[in-house]
Amino acid sequence: MRMERTDQKRVLNEWLNEHKSLIFKVVLAYSNNSHDHEDLFQEIALQLWKSIPKFRGKCADTTWIYRVSLNSAMAWSRKEKKHPTDRRSIDSVEHLLKHTPKSQDERLTWLYERIAQLNEIDRSLTLLMLDGYSYREMAEILGISENNVGVKINRIKKHLITERERTTTR
Amino acid sequence: MNYEELKCVWDSQNEEPVFALNHQALLKTVERQADSIARYVKLFEISMILVAFAVAVILPIDAWREGDGSHQYFIGAICLAAGVYAWLGRQNRRRREIEFDESIRGVIEKSLAQIEYHEKRQIMYLWLFHLPILLAAGVGLTLYSNTRIPWIWGGVIVVCVVSYWGTQRDIKRNLRPQKRNLKVLREKLGGIESQIT
Numbered sequence: 001m002r003m004e005r006t007d008q009k010r011v012l013n014e015w016l017n018e019h020k021s022l023i024f025k026v027v028l029a030y031s032n033n034s035h036d037h038e039d040l041f042q043e044i045a046l047q048l049w050k051s052i053p054k055f056r057g058k059c060a061d062t063t064w065i066y067r068v069s070l071n072s073a074m075a076w077s078r079k080e081k082k083h084p085t086d087r088r089s090i091d092s093v094e095h096l097l098k099h100t101p102k103s104q105d106e107r108l109t110w111l112y113e114r115i116a117q118l119n120e121i122d123r124s125l126t127l128l129m130l131d132g133y134s135y136r137e138m139a140e141i142l143g144i145s146e147n148n149v150g151v152k153i154n155r156i157k158k159h160l161i162t163e164r165e166r167t168t169t170r
Numbered sequence: 171m172n173y174e175e176l177k178c179v180w181d182s183q184n185e186e187p188v189f190a191l192n193h194q195a196l197l198k199t200v201e202r203q204a205d206s207i208a209r210y211v212k213l214f215e216i217s218m219i220l221v222a223f224a225v226a227v228i229l230p231i232d233a234w235r236e237g238d239g240s241h242q243y244f245i246g247a248i249c250l251a252a253g254v255y256a257w258l259g260r261q262n263r264r265r266r267e268i269e270f271d272e273s274i275r276g277v278i279e280k281s282l283a284q285i286e287y288h289e290k291r292q293i294m295y296l297w298l299f300h301l302p303i304l305l306a307a308g309v310g311l312t313l314y315s316n317t318r319i320p321w322i323w324g325g326v327i328v329v330c331v332v333s334y335w336g337t338q339r340d341i342k343r344n345l346r347p348q349k350r351n352l353k354v355l356r357e358k359l360g361g362i363e364s365q366i367t
Contacts, residue, residue: 013197021187028188037189045200071277078351096196097189107179108188121358124274130180143275157173164176 008052015048019065022131026066027097029115029123030073031080038096040076047072059140066133067141070124077120114163122156129153215260222253241310245303252299259291275356282352289345292337300333 016023023044031040051068059067115126121142128138135146135153142149226249233242263284308326312319 009197009201012200013193016191016193016196020189020191021184024188025183042196042199045196049200067274071274074274074355075281078348078355096192096199098192099189105179105182108183111176111179119358120355121274130177132177141273143273160176161173 008049011052011055012045012049015061015065016045019062022062022065023069025127025131026069026073028112029127030077032116034097034099036080040073041097043076044069044072063133063137063141066128066131070127070141074120074124110164110167111160114160118156122152125149125152126156126160129156215256219253219256219260222249222256226250226253239310239314241306241313245306245310248299248302248306252295255294255298259287263287278352278356282349282356285345285349285352289341289349292341292345296333296337301330304329304333 023041026044027037027040031037047068048065051064055064115123118126124142125138128141133141135149138149138153139146226246229242229246229249233239233246304326308322311317311322315322
């Protein structure tokens, strides 16, 4: 059955209200300046809007939102690598995102910088790992086996801790 | 520093989000974009199908009224076949969109299938639609017009070459790089699998 537009709007509104922090994390991990943050945020919001009629409630809202956001971010990164200037004019629209003072936290900035250095798949795993997703959920989101998630996660954890220790001892 | 400390740093953004969001402006933008994309895709596919069916009806009627022009029946038949092919392609594409699972691997596979479908359709259109129509048009003009034969067939050859070049250019410049990138991404996921097996 076709979903009413008002329902679709209501669901997107709820998702954005309740889970915007999750989307911000993906945005910060996959883009690196304020124009790109806005562009990617818009893209994720658009893909979420399109995904609403397909959402059957078989998984948690957050899992679904993460899945759509990560996939949109990966697709957006590929497009940006290919056509870095081929994007909607952000100046022509009202600004959607504004940094809050919390974004000045040096340790958080460091963490995002390290995440940005990872490849697209490892970046997704890192975000899911830091947000406390189980191996099963990560495997489901990425479409790989739990064992493989475990191996990769251990490597990422070790890498991040070593990097942090190296930075602090400098 | 251990992992728990990293996790604390990470969780600190949950207390106060990094950005303040202009909610209403975002909703307006999303709605506008969603409408325009959906309209564009629908319009493109449906107009292609309608044009093919319209030509498939108009040309044979015209030939029947005139009592001449067997090439018009031929072009009409090709357009009918092309219209049916485009319509079936649209149905298949929509069915395939539902078949893939919604994991990231599933989305990558779906994107790859869409690109392959698009590439195949471009090539099929070139050989099964453009070429026969141009040949039939060339034959028709040779038989029923006063234009000199070298001009007619010169024109047919030029249009054929330009169509072929345009199609190949689109495939090489747009579709193949996209396909390569998606395959690299799929390999990265596969790489995770092979590291353990």
